Amino acid sequence: MKLPFRGRPEGDDEFEYDDEDEEFDPVVAPHRTGSVLGGIAPPQPLGGPQPDRGQRGAPYPEAPSSARTTRLGVPPPVNPRRIEAPPPAPRSERVTPAPAPERLVLPSRSVPPPERREEVADISGLLTVDAPAPTPSRRREPAVTAEEFSRELERIQQAESGAEQRSAWAYLGLLSVLFILVVGFGYGCSGRFTEADPIAPADMLSTAEPVRLLVKVEGDLVNISGAVPDQASFDRLRQIAAETYGEGNVVNDLVIDPASTFDDGTLRMIGQALKGDERPKAFQEKVLDAFDLDERGYEVGAVDTVLKPVQATVSIDGANVTLSGTLPDADGVATLTAIAGETWGPSALDATALTTGESTWEGGQIRLAGTVVSTDPRVAAFSALVAQRIGNNVVVETAGLAPGDAPAAVDTAQTTIETLLAASPIVFAPESAEIDTDSDAVLVQLAAALGQVPNTAVELVGHTDSKGDDARNLQLSQDRAEAVMQRLIDLGVSPTRLTARGEGESNPLGDNETEEGRALNRRIDFNLQGATGAAPATTAPAITATTG
Numbered sequence: 406m407k408l409p410f411r412g413r414p415e416g417d418d419e420f421e422y423d424d425e426d427e428e429f430d431p432v433v434a435p436h437r438t439g440s441v442l443g444g445i446a447p448p449q450p451l452g453g454p455q456p457d458r459g460q461r462g463a464p465y466p467e468a469p470s471s472a473r474t475t476r477l478g479v480p481p482p483v484n485p486r487r488i489e490a491p492p493p494a495p496r497s498e499r500v501t502p503a504p505a506p507e508r509l510v511l512p513s514r515s516v517p518p519p520e521r522r523e524e525v526a527d528i529s530g531l532l533t534v535d536a537p538a539p540t541p542s543r544r545r546e547p548a549v550t551a552e553e554f555s556r557e558l559e560r561i562q563q564a565e566s567g568a569e570q571r572s573a574w575a576y577l578g579l580l581s582v583l584f585i586l587v588v589g590f591g592y593g594c595s596g597r598f599t600e601a602d603p604i605a606p607a608d609m610l611s612t613a614e615p616v617r618l619l620v621k622v623e624g625d626l627v628n629i630s631g632a633v634p635d636q637a638s639f640d641r642l643r644q645i646a647a648e649t650y651g652e653g654n655v656v657n658d659l660v661i662d663p664a665s666t667f668d669d670g671t672l673r674m675i676g677q678a679l680k681g682d683e684r685p686k687a688f689q690e691k692v693l694d695a696f697d698l699d700e701r702g703y704e705v706g707a708v709d710t711v712l713k714p715v716q717a718t719v720s721i722d723g724a725n726v727t728l729s730g731t732l733p734d735a736d737g738v739a740t741l742t743a744i745a746g747e748t749w750g751p752s753a754l755d756a757t758a759l760t761t762g763e764s765t766w767e768g769g770q771i772r773l774a775g776t777v778v779s780t781d782p783r784v785a786a787f788s789a790l791v792a793q794r795i796g797n798n799v800v801v802e803t804a805g806l807a808p809g810d811a812p813a814a815v816d817t818a819q820t821t822i823e824t825l826l827a828a829s830p831i832v833f834a835p836e837s838a839e840i841d842t843d844s845d846a847v848l849v850q851l852a853a854a855l856g857q858v859p860n861t862a863v864e865l866v867g868h869t870d871s872k873g874d875d876a877r878n879l880q881l882s883q884d885r886a887e888a889v890m891q892r893l894i895d896l897g898v899s900p901t902r903l904t905a906r907g908e909g910e911s912n913p914l915g916d917n918e919t920e921e922g923r924a925l926n927r928r929i930d931f932n933l934q935g936a937t938g939a940a941p942a943t944t945a946p947a948i949t950a951t952t953g
Contacts, residue, residue: 614662616670616698618642622685623676623768624711625654632662641695649688656716656770671701680707715769715799717759719745719787722775723812723935729758733765740794741771748787766795772802776809776860776935810858812935818861819936821854831889831929838884840892848889851931852896859899862934865890867907868914870923875909883907886929 618631627650633639639659646655672692678685685705693700715737717730726749732738742756771791777784788801825847832841840848855863867882867889886905894900915922 613664613666613668616665616667616696617701618670618672618692618698620672620674620688620692621676621768622674622678622705624679624682624713625650626656626713626716627654627688628656628658630658632660632665634661634663634665634667636661638667638696642692645688645691645695649684649691667696667698670696670698672698673701673704675702675704677706677708677711679711680709682707710763712763712765715764715766715771717741717769717771718774719771720774721749721777721806724749724753726754727758728754728756730771731760731762731764734761737761737766737795741791744787744790744794747790748783767798769799770802771799772805774805776807778811779808807860809860809935815858815861815933815936818854818858819931819933821857822851822931822933825850825854826931833885833888836881838881838888840888848892849896852893852898855893855898855902858933859902861936862902862904863898864930864932864934865903865905866930866932867905868912868926868928868930869910870926871910871913871917872923879907879909879911881907882909889929 613634614632616631616633618629621628621630627646629642629646633642639661642659643655643657646657672689674685674689676685686703689700689703692698713731715730715732717728717732720727720729726745728741728745732741738756738759738761741759742754745756746754773784773787784803784806788803791799791801829844829847829850831844831847833839834841855861865886867884867886869878869882871878883905884907886907890903890905893903910917910926913922913926914928915925917923917926
């Protein structure tokens with residue numbers, strides 16, 4: 406029997422069913438050939454037909470050997486579901502299909518023939534088939550229990566946790582290696598600079614400024630300004646200028662700056678000099694050679710006449726003031742004398758050293774020298790009067806002033822020291838410069854009295870009586886004066902203020918024939934510079950020793 410095949414492989418129009426004794430079943434046949442009535446093949450399980458799930462692990466039932474195979478050679482699966490069909494039509498109404506051009510080969514894995522069931526009516530009006538026998542139902546796999554699921558989940562989580570721990574340890578190991586590499590690199594770099602290296606990191610980071618010297622020449626006068634790194638350089642420059650122009654013709658405006666350096670330093674010279682004057686060039690060459698500087702410029706013009714800037718000096722010595730220098734004219738002399746008289750008083754003023762000559766106030770300088778009290782307002786008053794009456798083109802230089810103590814304070818300190826020594830004489834060991842411990846208290850009081858006049862110099866003079874050898878007494882007086890000076894230094898008095906000198910028995914105050922006179926002659930005088938108070942006592946020794 407041949408019927409048209411709707412769900413057939415490409416190129417097959419018909420298939421032949423050779424079983425003459427068995428009716429053609431349109432429901433079973435399509436499944437045997439891998440098709441359904443609709444022409445769509447049912448999905449095949451991955452890996453071929455699966456065993457019957459009714460019995461776990463049972464093999465797929467074998468088909469009879471007489472079964473056919475399709476041309477593709479794939480065994481058809483057993484009908485997965487049962488399709489009920491209407492009763493078949495009478496035999497007389499059955500339609501015989503036309504013979505197929507090719508013979509369809511059925512699968513080699515045969516399927517048991519279905520049992521005969523009641524006939525069903527023609528489906529779609531074309532076929533009449535018998536209903537196939539029902540296929541055995543398949544039993545589902547047993548479901549996974551909650552305990553099995555928990556154990557599987559725990560196993561997966563443990564595996565993931567172990568992987569995360571291994572990743573963390575690997576990351577930590579990588580960081581450790583990087584740290585060791587960085588530390589090793591830094592240690593290696595730090596060892597590149599040693600004391601023997603010509604260039605050290607401190608040298609590369611140096612912020613020292615090169616020296617910039619400016620020299621202004623005005624005829625016989627030279628002015629030096631700029632910063633040098635140390636005192637030796639300061640003194641050397643001043644010496645070269647004095648050797649070239651003379652000590653009185655040098656204005657030194659140099660300052661000491663440790664942050665400066667002569668490396669890449671320069672020298673610039675400006676101003677004017679008389680024609681034929683070789684001193685500016687000679688000074689330039691000496692400075693360039695002495696400090697290995699570069700020439701920044703030489704702008705000193707040659708002129709027939711040079712007006713020197715005014716260089717005047719006001720010297721202050723206590724209450725006495727002296728004026729000196731060369732001014733442009735007599736009016737200038739009168740003006741400067743009047744300013745100084747108004748500042749310090751006309752009675753203490755000496756202006757006889759002021760002269761007139763070829764000079765100019767332009768670029769001039771009035772220098773104040775001497776010792777003044779830091780709180781003395783007269784210095785500021787003098788500077789203000791000069792700017793008001795002479796002009797701002799003249800500079801009042803106060804660098805030459807040294808700080809001092811008020812005369813009244815010095816007199817008070819002198820009187821205090823003499824009173825202390827009269828009440829508690831300093832005692833020495835016999836024929837020795839060793840100070841007795843009984844004098845420690847009075848030495849502390851003497852140091853405190855000197856602290857009231859910190860800018861006043863003090864001279865310590867030792868004396869002895871006439872007993873003993875003259876040379877021995879002279880050395881003993883010197884040793885005792887130095888012993889007192891050292892004790893004052895230990896108590897905080899600046900050593901720059903103190904000097905010690907011995908006079909032996911050459912300056913007695915009393916009669917060396919009596920004990921009282923010899924005690925008066927064994928002393929050390931405290932002489933405060935600038936003191937105008939009472940003279941040293943003559944009735945009692947300033948310092949008493951136990952023996953001459």
